[in-house]
Each structure stands twice: as C-alpha cells, then as structure tokens.
Amino acid sequence: xxxxxxxxxxxxxxxxxxxxxxxxxxxxxxxxxxxxxxxxxxxxxxxxxxxxxxxxxxxxxxxxxxxxxxxxxxxxxxxxxxxxxxxxxxxxxxxxxxxxxxxxxxxxxxxxxxxxxxxxxxxxxxxxxxxxxxxxxxxxxxxxxxxxxxxxxxxxxxxxxxxxxxxxxxxxxxxxxxxxxxxxxxxxxxxxxxxxxxxxxxxxxxxxxxxxxxxxxxxxxxxxxxxxxxxxxxxxxxxxxxxxxxxxxxxxxxxxxxxxxxxxxxxxxxxxxxxxxxxxxxxxxxxxxxxxxxxxxxxxxxxxxxxxxxxxxxxxxxxxxxxxxxxxxxxxxxxxxxxxxxxxxxxxxxxxxxxxxxxxxxxxxxxxxxxxxxxxxxxxxxxxxxxxxxxxxxxxxxxxxxxxxxxxxxxxxxxxxxxxxxxxxxxxxxxxxxxxxxxxxxxxxxxxxxxxxxxxxxxxxxxxxxxxxxxxxxxxxxxxxxxxxxxxxxxxxxxxxxxxxxxxxxxxxxxxxxxxxxxxxxxxxxxxxxxxxxxxxxxxxxxxxxxxxxxxxxxxxxxxxxxxxxxxxxxxxxxxxxxxxxxxxxxxxxxxxxxxxxxxxxxxxxxxxxxxxxxxxxxxxxxxxxxxxxxxxxxxxxxxxxxxxxxxxxxxxxxxxxxxxxxxxxx
Numbered sequence: 001x002x003x004x005x006x007x008x009x010x011x012x013x014x015x016x017x018x019x020x021x022x023x024x025x026x027x028x029x030x031x032x033x034x035x036x037x038x039x040x041x042x043x044x045x046x047x048x049x050x051x052x053x054x055x056x057x058x059x060x061x062x063x064x065x066x067x068x069x070x071x072x073x074x075x076x077x078x079x080x081x082x083x084x085x086x087x088x089x090x091x092x093x094x095x096x097x098x099x100x101x102x103x104x105x106x107x108x109x110x111x112x113x114x115x116x117x118x119x120x121x122x123x124x125x126x127x128x129x130x131x132x133x134x135x136x137x138x139x140x141x142x143x144x145x146x147x148x149x150x151x152x153x154x155x156x157x158x159x160x161x162x163x164x165x166x167x168x169x170x171x172x173x174x175x176x177x178x179x180x181x182x183x184x185x186x187x188x189x190x191x192x193x194x195x196x197x198x199x200x201x202x203x204x205x206x207x208x209x210x211x212x213x214x215x216x217x218x219x220x221x222x223x224x225x226x227x228x229x230x231x232x233x234x235x236x237x238x239x240x241x242x243x244x245x246x247x248x249x250x251x252x253x254x255x256x257x258x259x260x261x262x263x264x265x266x267x268x269x270x271x272x273x274x275x276x277x278x279x280x281x282x283x284x285x286x287x288x289x290x291x292x293x294x295x296x297x298x299x300x301x302x303x304x305x306x307x308x309x310x311x312x313x314x315x316x317x318x319x320x321x322x323x324x325x326x327x328x329x330x331x332x333x334x335x336x337x338x339x340x341x342x343x344x345x346x347x348x349x350x351x352x353x354x355x356x357x358x359x360x361x362x363x364x365x366x367x368x369x370x371x372x373x374x375x376x377x378x379x380x381x382x383x384x385x386x387x388x389x390x391x392x393x394x395x396x397x398x399x400x401x402x403x404x405x406x407x408x409x410x411x412x413x414x415x416x417x418x419x420x421x422x423x424x425x426x427x428x429x430x431x432x433x434x435x436x437x438x439x440x441x442x443x444x445x446x447x448x449x450x451x452x453x454x455x456x457x458x459x460x461x462x463x464x465x466x467x468x469x470x471x472x473x474x475x476x477x478x479x480x481x482x483x484x485x486x487x488x489x490x491x492x493x494x495x496x497x498x499x500x501x502x503x504x505x506x507x508x509x510x511x512x513x514x515x516x517x518x519x520x521x522x523x524x525x526x527x528x529x530x531x532x533x534x535x536x537x538x539x540x541x542x543x544x545x546x547x548x549x550x551x552x553x554x555x556x557x558x559x560x561x562x563x564x565x566x567x568x569x570x571x572x573x574x575x576x577x578x579x580x581x582x583x584x585x586x587x588x589x590x591x592x593x594x595x596x597x598x599x600x601x602x603x604x605x606x607x608x609x610x611x612x613x614x615x616x617x618x619x620x621x622x623x624x625x626x627x628x629x630x631x632x633x634x635x636x637x638x639x640x641x642x643x644x645x646x647x648x649x650x651x652x653x654x655x656x657x658x659x660x661x662x663x664x665x666x667x
Contacts, residue, residue: 005050005108005503008141008242012639013249018146018198025044026130026358027121027130027131027132028124028132029100029102029132030085030102030586032123032132032133033085033102033104033121033123033130033132033134035051036048036051036121036134036567037083039051039552040069040081040083041081041082041083043073045065045066045069045070045603046062046066048065048069049062049066050067051133051134052133052134052135052136053124053133053134053135053136054124054133055135055410056133056134056135056136056137059147060136065136065441068138068141069141069505070144071151072141072151074114075112075151075153076112076131076151076153076311076324076325077110078108078109078110078113079108079109079110080107080108080109081106081108081632082106082107082108083104083105083107084103084104084105084107084625085103085104086102086103086104087208087515088478089172096123096164098127099122099123099124099125099135100122100123100125100132101120101121101123101124102120102121102122103118103119103120104118104120104121105117105118105120106118106119107252107593108493110309110311110325111153111311111327112153112308112309112310112311112324112325113325113326113327114325115311115324115325117142117143117324118143119139119140119143119588121134121135121140122134122135123135123182126270128367130262133441135146136164142313142324144313144320144322144324145293145313146315146625146648148315148316149199149313149314149315149316149321150313150314151311151312151313152311152312152313152314153309153310153311154309154310154312155307155308155309156307156308156309156327156328156329156332157172157307157329158304158305158307158308158327158329158330158332159330159331159332160174160253160268160289160303160304160305160330160332161299161303161304161305161331161333161335161381162174162301162303162334162335163265163295163303163334163335163337164334164335164336164337165336165337165339165340165341165344166324166336166337166339166340166367166369166559167337167340167342168600169256169339169341169342169414170256171255171256171257171261171264171265171339171341172253172254172255172265172295172296172591173253173254173256174250174251174252174253175230175251175252175253175255176230176249176250176251176252176254176255177227177229177230177234177249177250177252177254177383178227178228178229178230178232178235178247178249178250179224179226179227179247179249179250180197180201180224180227180228180235180236180239180245180246180247180249181222181223181224181225181245181246181247181248182197182208182211182212182222182223182225182227182245182246183219183220183221183222183223183244183245183246184212184217184218184219184220184221184223184244184515185219185220186243186244186245186246187243187244188243189243190212190246192242192243193242193243193244193245193300193628194208194209194212196242196245197225197242197245200235200238200239200242201225201226201228201235202350202387203225203226203387207225208225211223211224211225221570222246223569226384226385227250227252227383227384227385228384229254229380229384230249233520250481252383252384253267253289253383253535253623254380254383255267255275255378255379255380257341257344257345258378258379258380259348259373259375259376259378260341260345260348260349260376261339261341261344262294262373262376262377262378262379262402262586263294263371263373263376263405263508263584264294264295264339264344264371264505265294265295265296265374265379266291266292266293266294266296266297266298266379267292267294267296267382267383268289268292268293268296268382268383269289269290269292269382270287270288270290271284271286271288271289271290272286272394275290276288277545278342278397283306283307290304291303292620293381293404294391294404295337295505298504298505298506299335299504302332302335303332303333303335304332305329305330305332306329306330306483307329308326308327308328308329308330309325309326310322310323310325310326310327310408311323311324311325311326321346327466331418333467335558336558336559336560336562337557337558337559338367338368338369338371338558338559339368339369339370339557339588340360340369343360343369343370343660343664344369344370344372346356346566346660346663346664347360347370347372347637347639348372348374348376350355350639350656350659350660351374351375351641351656352374353374353375353399354374354399354641354642354643355373355374355399355400355405355641355643356374356405356430356622356639356640356641356642357373357405357406357408357639357640357644358370358372358374358406358537358637358638358639358640359371359372359406359538359540359541359637359638360536360635360636360637360638360660361538361541361542361545361555361636362634362635362636363544363545363547363548363549363553363628363634363636364545364548364549364553364556364563364633364635365553365556365561365563366542366545366553366554366556366563366564366566367556368503368555368557369635370537371406371505371538372406373403373405373406374600375397375399375400375401375407376401377394377401377402384529402609406503406536406537406538407506407507407508407536408508408536408538409508409510409511409534409535409536410534410535410536410537410609410622410624411529411530411531411533411534411535411609411611411622411625412529412533412535412540412609412624412642413528413529413530413607413622413650414471414473414528414529414605414606414607414608414636414650415540415606415607415624415625415626416527416528416529416533416535416540416607417467417468417471417476417527417528417529417605417607418468418482418544418547418579418582418583419469419492419495419543420476420479420488420527420528420607421464421468421476421479421486421579421582422491422546422547422570422571422575422576422579423483423488423491423492423494424464424479424483425464425571425575425578425579426491426571426572426575427483427487427491429464429482429483431463431464431465431477431578432463432464433463434461434462434463434466435460435461435462435463435475435478436460436461437460437461437462437472437474437475437478438458438460439458440454440455440456440457440458441453441454441455442455442474442477442478444481444520444524447520448520448521451521453473453474453477453524453525453528454473454589455470455472455473455474455475456470456471456473457470457472459472462474462475462579464582465581465582468579468583468586468590468605469581469582469585469586469587469589469590469591470590470591471590471591471605471606471607471642473528476527476528477524477527477528478524479527480523480526481520481523481524481525481527481528485517485523488517488523488526488527489512489517492512493552494567494570495543495546495552495570496510496539496542496543496552496566496567497510497511497535498510498511498512501536501538501539501542501555502554502555502566503554503555503557504540504557504558507536507538507539508534508536510534510535510536510539510540511532511533511534512526512532512533513526513531513532513533514532518598529607529609530609530610532536537638537640538555540626540638541551541626541636542555542566543658544626544628545636546567546571546576547571547576547579547580547583547603548576548580548628548633549583550569550570550571550572550576551565551566551567551568551570551575552565552566552567552568552570553565553566554566580630582663583600583603583604583605583630584601584603584630586603586605586606587601587602587603587604587605587627591605591606591650591651591654592605592625592627592654593654594651594654594655594658595625595627595654595655595657595658595661596658597658597661597662597665599665600629600630600631600661600665601629601630601631602625602627602628602630602658602661603627603628603630604625604626604628604657605625605627606623606624606625606649606651606654607623607624607625607626607645607650608621608622608623608624608644608650608651609621609622609624609647610645620642620643620645621643621644621645621649622640622641622642622643623640623641623644623647623648623649623651623652623653624639624640624641624645624650624653625638625639625650625653625654625656625657626638626639626657626662627657627658629665635659635661635664637660637661638654639656639657639660640653641653641656
C-alpha cells in the first residue's frame, strides 16, 4: 500500500502522535524508534546500544556495537542521515501485541553517492519499564548485512588527463615504469643483497636498509626501493641474480621528451601536508598525486579527474555479496596544446645545455609552437624518486636547471629596435631621411656628463634601414628623444607593456621602467632595448607579429582555441612593410647575415645586452636573435643565450636559429 512518510532527520523529526491502546503513561514504539534514530544521526552509538533488547545485547557487546557503527559510517563517509517511517495503520495501533514491526527508509550521503535502503525494525515491549526496545540485527544498518558480514569501501581511481602536442605526440602521459624492490623472505644474506642492490641503483646502503626497516613490512611482502624507466632493461637484468631482489610493472606518469619539455610540462608528486590542508575540501586525500610545476600544476584542476567509490558487502569468506552504492570515476581531461614537440626538441638541442631560452610561434594565429628553457631536468626522475644527492646537485648547479627561463624577464637589447622604429613611423618619423651621425659615441649635451650612447659600427649618414642593418644605438636614441617620453611610452603601451599577457602559463608583466622615465639618458637607453626595460621572451616574440599582420594576436596554448586579437591596429600596413624589408636586409647584409638561407627569405634582428654597473667595466652579456620567414610568415623563432661575452655576443646565437629554420623546412 502507499504509505505516508514521516521524516526523521537533522532538519526535523516528525513522529506519529497516535498512541497504542494502552495508558498514556506508556512509551509508544514510535517514540522509542524516534530516540534510536536521533542518536544514530548524532553518532551517539553508546546511547543507541542502551535501547536494544536484552536478547540483542547477548549477541553483540556494547564495544563491538559501537565499533561496528563507527567503522561502517566513517568508512563510507556517511552524512546527512535521514529516516522516514511508514505511518502505522489503525488496526496495528489498536493491537496490544508485544512485538511491533516498524518499516522505515534510511537515506544518507556517502563517498559513493546517495544511499537509500528500506528495512523493518522489530520493537519489543519491556513490561517492567513500560518501554519499547529495538531487537537489533545488522540488517538495520543495511538490509543485506548479516552477522559475520563486513562492509567494504573501494576507491575507483580516476586516470589523470594527459597532455599532447599539436600532432598528438604525448608530452605528459600515463605509462608504466619498473619498481625495483625486495621480498625479505627470499633474502639469503642481507648484507650482500643490500650492498649489491645499492651499487646497481646508485643508492647508499643506508637507504636500502631503511626501506627494509619500515614497520608495515612482512616477510612475504614486496618492499619497493626505487622506480626506474622501462627503458633501463640492463638494470632489470643486473638484479635478477640478487637473492630477494625483484621488480614489478606499475603505472606512472611519463614525460617522453624529458628535458626538452621539462619546464613546459613540469611534473607531479605526492601531495604535501600544506597542500592537503588547503585542498582537502576539494576531495584531495593524503595518498594523492598533484601537479608540482609547469602545466601539471597550472592545469591541475582540468587534469586531475575525480575518483569514484563502490560500497559493498562481503560474507565471512570475503566473497562479494551485495553492492550498496557505486560512484564511477571521472577521468581527468586530456588536453591538446599548440606546441610542436618535435620543434621544441630541436630547439632545445641547439642550446647544448647552455643557459638560455627560446620561443617559437605562428605570428599570424598566435599559436605558441615552443617554450624552451635550458638547461633543464628530466621530470621522469621526479616520478621515479630523486635521491637527496641528486636533488642537491640540481638545486645547487651553477647553470640553474630548475629555473624556468621562459617565464623570466630580460632586457631585450637591440631586438627591441624594430618596435621603436614602428613607434617612430607611427609619429611621422621619416625613415628614409639620412641622419648625420659621426663617431661611435654620442650624447645629447654636456648635461649627460661622462655618459654617452655607444654604437658598434661608425656610419656617417644613417637612415632607418642602415640603423637596423648595423644595429645603430645612436640612431634610435635620437629617435626616442625627438619623439619625447610621452609619445614613446604611449607607443610601448600599444605593444602590450605594463599589461598582463592573456596566456594561461603564468608570465611576468613586461615593464618599461621601475619608476617611470626620469631622464633623457634613460629614455635614450630604453629606445634601443636597455635602461630598465624588461620583457618576457613570449611577449618579445609577439611584438614582431604586427610586422606581419598589423595586429598582435592573443597567444594560444590550447589547440581548440580560436585565433583572436590581443592588440589591434598596432602598426600601419605601409610601415609594417617597411620594417619587414629592413629586417630582411639585416639578414641579407647586416648583423644577421649568418642566418641567410638560399631556399627561404628570413627577416630578423640580433640583440646583445650587457649587464654591468658602469660604462668603464666589462659585464656579462646575453645574446639574442629573432627571425621569421618573410615570404610565408608562419614561423617566428626567438632565441636568447646567456653569458655570450667573448663568444661574439648575439652572433653566437644567429647560426643556431638558422639551423632551426633549416630543420623545419628540411633544407
């Protein structure tokens, strides 16, 4: 029959007010069950036990009763428990039976979702106390639960989403690795096994011993010592004849391009106590893996997925008996990037582990094709388990392989000059006029004291083409001074300075000066890419896109993004054509001549930035070169290498960029 429900819960508990055909002083069965249910909702299991019949108490002790409820309800993470009781028909109410069946529905939220069960509680009248007692059985927890059965909770693990490049090559994927370990009961000589295994794995004997001394270990258990890539078959072969040593294949995060994409992808690791404290409310648990660096960290919310759970009952032999609830796992999102992993690999190899950074992109669409930082680390080693010594070497290395250089800001040097030229042309600067500039040093007037702008090559009559071909600092210093700080700074703003780059990988904001342009000297230095001017490599590369399209595209990292404009109308078409022609001349006959190719026409600009405290001292130098295919500009490459002093400055970088275009266009 259809029964009217009366809710017993945290919000409200409504009970039938009708009484049995007995005195008003006697407790009703509904009141007794109401009390039992209220204790259940509060977790007062000791109080629940007091309401059981004597016969039920003979079957289960108070401690066992409390422990069972605690283990089950905590294990399934039960909350928001509510109980709905069927209304009793009038005939049953009028009966004077000493046993009273009460049908109810229990609802709760668990880690496997909502659980709803229907059951019947038998209440027995206790004549001495004039109260009703619950004739408890395990079926009041779950109807299928019988004496000797147990409730199990199993996690259904979600797969972490994977990262792919534009051609579906894996950048961060779910693969396998070998876990090298020891089964203690198979050891013949502890000393020999520890010594030989430590030598093969590159560990200290103490590390192996400590692994074998953990409290949880039993003789027949596999004790993991170190994980290695599956490619290391020789290591696996070497441990085969060590008594007690063995291996197993386990799932692992794999980074196929290793160092080449390390700073781009980052890596995952075990969640820390601090991270768990912040993220526990989002479902993270102590055993979880979490993104620690790079895109693994930035895209954690998309890659992680959501674990599921299944709650089920097993009998005394451990055989599954009934499923209570199931919440399927939701795998993390797999993401395809605009990155070209093969190109990224080729660019990284050009560095030969020298410190520097590179960016390549399509200037028409804004698709970022590579983000390179050198030197780097192998992110797979973080998955396999870095030793303390290996971590120390990485952390203290002079070349700083842990530093992500493509997120840093650099003084752009002469690579900035075409941007200055674009600002000048936009303010009616005559690029065809020959400027009379003599000598290698110049200053505006005596107010500059001992400071002067210095150029590399002395050319007496200089127009814009000459200035770019020979990278003339004096020409661009004079241009900025004639424009004035207000016009020049406004022009830089149109190229995105002092503004966050709309890009998901966190980049520092490019800035012109710490506290504004405060002098003509600073304005002059800024015009040719020095002073306090700082830009990120990605932004510097993007600033060349308007020479191709007139606009600065929004930089894209995800393949499914549609191209859009970040900065429109940055430069007029005529002015852009003029600058591209001049940059083509830089490669044909100027400072970028070492990049000249026969099959394609490159346009580009070199730049050497010197870091020193005064003009009189020798400083450290960064060399850079940016180039793009002038006739079919779908690839632009910027490369910057640190410490190129005494190696030709930016000319050291030019052949490396040339090689990238050669490889790309298969010359």
